[in-house]
Amino acid sequence: MSSKKTPSDINRQDQIIAEARRYQAQQEKTYRAQALKLYPWICARCGREFSGKKLRELTVHHKDHNHDNNPPDGSNWELLCLYCHDNEHARQQVANAYGAATPGGEHEPSFTHRPFADLEGLLKRKT
Numbered sequence: 001m002s003s004k005k006t007p008s009d010i011n012r013q014d015q016i017i018a019e020a021r022r023y024q025a026q027q028e029k030t031y032r033a034q035a036l037k038l039y040p041w042i043c044a045r046c047g048r049e050f051s052g053k054k055l056r057e058l059t060v061h062h063k064d065h066n067h068d069n070n071p072p073d074g075s076n077w078e079l080l081c082l083y084c085h086d087n088e089h090a091r092q093q094v095a096n097a098y099g100a101a102t103p104g105g106e107h108e109p110s111f112t113h114r115p116f117a118d119l120e121g122l123l124k125r126k127t
Contacts, residue, residue, distance in 0.1 A: 031070040031077065035060045038074040045084035059085045065092060 005013075041050045041058060050058045061080045062069060069076045080088060 032060050034070075034072070035074055035077045035079060039077075039079050042079065043081040043084055044078040045080055045088070048081055050081070057082050061085050061088060 036055075036058075041055060042048065043050070043058065044061075058079050058081060061078050063076050063078060066076070
């Protein structure tokens with residue numbers, strides 16, 4: 001069997017290489033690829049370091065939870081491991097369940113009972 005490549009084999013090989021380069025360029029434009037270039041490969045919460053095959057466990061978290069907000073400077077991103085990322089979203093769900101966020105970032109209480117409202121007055125009467 002001959003090991004020489006025919007012109008059609010070379011042409012097909014060139015097409016595959018060109019397609020791979022286009023795919024790589026497209027991937028580098030994604031916010032994940034940009035974030036991995038901007039930030040060290042360390043979880044911002046637990047400090048675990050990632051490299052090689054484990055890098056797939058490092059995710060990009062949108063700080064404002066808006067996946068359409070992808071500034072090129074990465075100011076809305078932080079790298080979190082899968083576990084910390086899940087924890088962050090669970091915390092956000094709990095916060096949303098117990099109070100609506102106000103523009104200042106504080107949560108409005110979802111309760112009306114204030115058990116210590118007149119505590120100071122009660123303490124003054126006893127003395």
